[in-house]
Amino acid sequence: MKLPYKTISDSLNRSRFSIILANPQNQENIGLVARAMKNTGFSELRLVGLQEFEQEAYRPAVHARDILKKAIFCQSLPEAVADLNLVLASTARQRKAFQVITIDQAVEKIRLFPSHIKVGLVFGNERTGLSDIELRQANFVYFIPQSSRQPSYNLAAAVLITLYTLFRQSAPELVAELPPPLPHKEQAGCLQIISAKLEKNGFIHDTNRQHVTNLLYDLFGRLTLSERDQRFLAAIFNKGLNSK
Amino acid sequence: MKLPYKTISDSLNRSRFSIILANPQNQENIGLVARAMKNTGFSELRLVGLQEFEQEAYRPAVHARDILKKAIFCQSLPEAVADLNLVLASTARQRKAFQVITIDQAVEKIRLFPSHIKVGLVFGNERTGLSDIELRQANFVYFIPQSSRQPSYNLAAAVLITLYTLFRQSAPELVAELPPPLPHKEQAGCLQIISAKLEKNGFIHDTNRQHVTNLLYDLFGRLTLSERDQRFLAAIFNKGLNSK
Numbered sequence: 174m175k176l177p178y179k180t181i182s183d184s185l186n187r188s189r190f191s192i193i194l195a196n197p198q199n200q201e202n203i204g205l206v207a208r209a210m211k212n213t214g215f216s217e218l219r220l221v222g223l224q225e226f227e228q229e230a231y232r233p234a235v236h237a238r239d240i241l242k243k244a245i246f247c248q249s250l251p252e253a254v255a256d257l258n259l260v261l262a263s264t265a266r267q268r269k270a271f272q273v274i275t276i277d278q279a280v281e282k283i284r285l286f287p288s289h290i291k292v293g294l295v296f297g298n299e300r301t302g303l304s305d306i307e308l309r310q311a312n313f314v315y316f317i318p319q320s321s322r323q324p325s326y327n328l329a330a331a332v333l334i335t336l337y338t339l340f341r342q343s344a345p346e347l348v349a350e351l352p353p354p355l356p357h358k359e360q361a362g363c364l365q366i367i368s369a370k371l372e373k374n375g376f377i378h379d380t381n382r383q384h385v386t387n388l389l390y391d392l393f394g395r396l397t398l399s400e401r402d403q404r405f406l407a408a409i410f411n412k413g414l415n416s417k
Numbered sequence: 418m419k420l421p422y423k424t425i426s427d428s429l430n431r432s433r434f435s436i437i438l439a440n441p442q443n444q445e446n447i448g449l450v451a452r453a454m455k456n457t458g459f460s461e462l463r464l465v466g467l468q469e470f471e472q473e474a475y476r477p478a479v480h481a482r483d484i485l486k487k488a489i490f491c492q493s494l495p496e497a498v499a500d501l502n503l504v505l506a507s508t509a510r511q512r513k514a515f516q517v518i519t520i521d522q523a524v525e526k527i528r529l530f531p532s533h534i535k536v537g538l539v540f541g542n543e544r545t546g547l548s549d550i551e552l553r554q555a556n557f558v559y560f561i562p563q564s565s566r567q568p569s570y571n572l573a574a575a576v577l578i579t580l581y582t583l584f585r586q587s588a589p590e591l592v593a594e595l596p597p598p599l600p601h602k603e604q605a606g607c608l609q610i611i612s613a614k615l616e617k618n619g620f621i622h623d624t625n626r627q628h629v630t631n632l633l634y635d636l637f638g639r640l641t642l643s644e645r646d647q648r649f650l651a652a653i654f655n656k657g658l659n660s661k
Contacts, residue, residue, distance in 0.1 A: 208568060208574075211565055212564060236565075237568065318584070320456060320458030321455055321480075324456065325456075327452060333574055351518070
């Protein structure tokens with residue numbers, strides 16, 4: 174029996190995505206889009222409404238010129254989305270004839286379909302956004318939440334937030350690797366060196382011993398001492414605090 | 418008895434945040450940062466290493482000039498963070514002497530402290546990032562995950578992603594409001610009009626009736642028809658499909 178569910182893969186398979194800029198007017202924005210694509214691991218850029226890049230597009234595309242070099246110039250938006258299975262368009266405002274969902278719902282939609290279908294993300298002109306006629310080329314129209322009514326996100330910002338949201342969902346394995354805390358006996362050993370020093374110097378004495386020791390354990394516990402921390406603290410308390 | 422937990426408020430209280438740019442070299446980036454701040458509801462900008470804004474800062478700061486106008490110019494980073502309780506600094510690379518956490522862990526740290534403490538977010542120079550000496554002014558150092566080693570996010574992009582991540586966590590109420598689906602009897606009524614039309618035209622007949630009806634219910638069920646959809650479909654099937 175075929176079950177009506179699958180295990181959703183962690184990977185969105187970013188190579189099947191096309192970022193489509195419809196009638197961008199600022200070449201610098203195109204370069205910033207290419208850089209945002211590079212940062213987040215997307216590679217295919219399609220352009221409607223222009224024939225070539227000017228120098229201003231290349232300047233902000235640091236380390237992302239390859240994306241510009243293999244960008245695809247299309248005659249029209251219908252041509253640009255013709256081979257794509259799922260098309261999502263970004264808008265900054267309510268649209269009379271089109272239902273609008275949030276970016277998070279849009280990402281969820283993408284994740285529900287098989288991970289091999291081709292997906293297009295369409296962004297409009299900086300000043301006017303996407304026209305109704307352009308929106309007709311999309312399966313879904315989405316917006317990026319913002320705090321104030323004005324201004325809307327600029328073009329490169331809208332692309333960046335969209336791609337970063339997708340990237341983060343497809344790369345949950347990206348976490349910081351903190352240095353491992355020492356085995357607890359060694360963490361405690363470190364503390365004992367410090368206690369001994371403070372005892373010797375008279376800072377810890379009979380009437381405060383219990384409370385100060387609690388405070389020390391609290392402070393050093395929270396530090397989750399690593400081997401490097403241990404070496405550093407041992408050096409301080411063995412040598413660094415000896416009066417000359 | 419005082420319990421060691423509290424209910425985390427949905428709001429991050431964005432007015433207590435300062436965005437601090439240390440030695441930015443591109444004035445246009447400052448304008449983009451102001452716009453990103455406006456988009457995400459942050460308002461206090463502090464600058465280290467410059468005395469004033471040039472025209473290029475104002476151009477991209479569409480609808481965000483007020484942020485530039487009340488920006489605070491500081492003599493040094495220690496001065497810029499002096500009154501802040503919790504300082505987080507952004508870095509794009511591993512740092513020898515500093516533990517580095519992810520942006521999501523950084524946001525989590527902020528949420529754990531009382532919502533009235535003052536928070537600073539520090540971003541470095543476009544080319545060099547923050548120096549070790551600058552990092553010393555932070556409680557925590559964080560990075561924004563990226564797909565490729567090069568390039569790093571540009572300055573305005575790093576600020577935007579940081580603020581958007583904070584904004585999204587502090588504004589979970591921001592969801593699209595879809596038009597309510599009709600009471601089910603009316604959704605079904607809409608479908609019956611269409612079935613009747615298809616029966617009349619001979620498209621539905623005795624041998625396919627059951628299967629075609631299933632398909633229709635599936636298709637129209639998924640549309641979660643709203644009142645507007647109903648009016649539109651009724652108009653199509655009552656008038657729009659009559660042969661003249």
